[in-house]
Amino acid sequence: MYKIFLTIRYLRKRRIAYFAIGAVTLCTAMVLIVSSVMGGFLDKLKLKARGLLGDVIVRGDSARGFPLYQELIDEIKQWPEIVEATPVIVTYGMMKFEDSPSVQTVIVSGIKLEETYRVNAFKSGLFYEQHYPGTTTFAPQQQPVVGFDDQRSARKETPEGTIILPVLPLSLADALAKSRAADTNEDDVYAGTRLNEALAEYNLPLIPGVFARGSAPELSNERPRPGFEGEPRDGAIIGRDLVAKRLRDGSYRRYDLLPRGCVVTLTLLPISDAANVDTPIKYPFRYADDSRTGIYEIDSQQVYVAFEVLQKLLQMDAGETIDGDPIPARASQIQIKVAAGVDATALARRLERHFHLYRNDERFNLTFDEKLLLERTEVVTWEESQAHYIKPVEKERQLVTILFGTISLVAAVLVLCILYMIVLQKTRDIGIVKSIGGSSAGVASIFMLYGVAIGVVGSISGSVLGTLFVVYINDIQDLLVWLNPAWQVWDRSVYSFDEIPNTVRPIEVAFIAVGGIFMATMGSMTAAWRAGSMHPVEALRYE
């Protein structure tokens, strides 16, 4: 009874105990922050990689790709374990916007849009598709332009005359109305385009994205109508960091120079059937949409075009030799979505064996070269395909957490020192308590309780502090950068993600908090032992 009573009294009266609590708080928070950020980083990495790749990937080792991909897809789609499979072609190229002087090196992926939507999370990262659902397509299309429509345009009477504002083509306006009715993504809309500035001036709803022409209010009589103009062109989806600039608040700044539907030319290197690099070809695409995965490396270099178009441009489509023998079409990857609960690793192994059997299959009659390409394919899970990237991070996380945990021993030592000091200060009291019947174990447990209390209070406040810190870590970073740009800790081009991971896992918090309490208890042990074994008479005589 008296133990708790005295513990509470001592805790309240000893200001120095707050230092011990502070030390435990800081150490708990520190370990929590490190482990959460690194753990969150890892999770994000895994999630993103998986979301982009599908669960299982068939990949070849040559830029020429591998044959029989469609035969494999048609077969395995019948398997109950497989939900969807889609071929992909990956190559490198140069990208140039018609109205921009700069040329960029990009990775060009040929994908089947509808299938990709089903295999991974690609669709949710598309900007125009979010705001104008159903309007993003790889099919040849003209460029949408905004213009003036006597029925739909807003008008304002001014002393100078009637001002009327441009509107979207009807089909886009309808699509926008649909997404607004469902759930708008207004926060994603950059207000700084000329058109949006004009709309904002008249308190009209902003138009997401950038569209050609008709940017400013119109006073003249020459009023182009909203609609579609120019040559129909194949669509391309471009990584968002290639077309817009990310602002510190997380939104993207878009440019009037790069409207939706403008021409973007890709220069590609086809490889001939004889495995020679052919003359580069230039092909104009239409900027159909832009995608954001959150991984900077992808968003700053990926361009997606229609699988069939890229296949043809790279001469990977089916054909005939001069002698009239058939040449099978080729792809560089197959991305596969696996049904829930299926062991992806086992499936990958099975799939690989199965695909390699095609090599000598009578049905296909492959040439030696083609057999080689097929034989060199491998089937991996998304984790395996990213292992070179994920494994080191996993190890790093363990290492750093252990390291900081060890550093936290400092807190235990501090608790020990402070409690030892208190024990010495309280020597006389210890003598008194013993002289009126307190046992050695009882006295020791007062100081143990004291240590536990320090641990509990410190751990809880450390957990709260750490959690807050992690949750607001990006704001803290922004603040630091605002104070001094050189304090940018998180470089998004280095760490792949544009935000510092800020998820806190409750299990981890609990584990670390218990660790903190344990440390403080261990720290208080020695002091408690010393207090308990004090001789009552000597303690009473202590000056």
Add this chain to the structure above:
Amino acid sequence: MSNPLMEAVDLRKTYRMGRVGVEVLRGCSLAIGSGEFLAIMGKSGSGKSTLLHLLGALDVPNQGQVTFHDKPIYAPPTQRRFRPGVLDTFSFWEQSRIRLRRHAFGFVFQFYHLLPELTVLENVLLTRMIGTPWLRWGSRRKKYDERARSIIERVGLTARIKHRPNELSGGERQRVAIARALIHDPQILFADEPTGNLDEDSGGRILELLTGLHGEGQTIVMVTHDASVARAADRTLHLDRGVLATN
């Protein structure tokens, strides 16, 4: 005299200071009858406190034995542990001494020895807090509280019940200490120079209090170097060069 309440036989205590041993008690024997007020006199440094600590089960003698109600309170000499550690709490002899301190003995010291963080009431209750198991505290708390208040009234400090020791005078503090020593109705009250640190006036009040308690049947063993103080007792023993002598 029937069987004495407490009896000490041939108590010896040696303090080791490095290699040299200082033999402070060299064979003290005495008997304390129930209801008696015994004074032990001696010069400063003669070993009075040491003797009192041994009688009150606060320390362990090198030789000799103390019996309380005819029961020994120290282990046989060969099994004695002079510096009991935390784990000794659970040994038989340590346990029985803890029980005596909790329930049978009360101590008053020269320097009051109150806990500074606690109020007067809490200081007085502390003896009971220590002596009561966890689960019983709730049901007994009220009774103890009343008892503490009446004892505090007895020593005349009702007005100071919420004060802390540093807000009290020396004499008042000593009265709190006496109240603390009395709350559990000890069979023997040990007082180590209870007036040694007080002026004549307050000292006198403390002595009055002690004689009053004695009048009500309280057994008291008091240590003092002051003959005028010793006169309050029924009987006085003199401690000189480690042995006791009647006058």
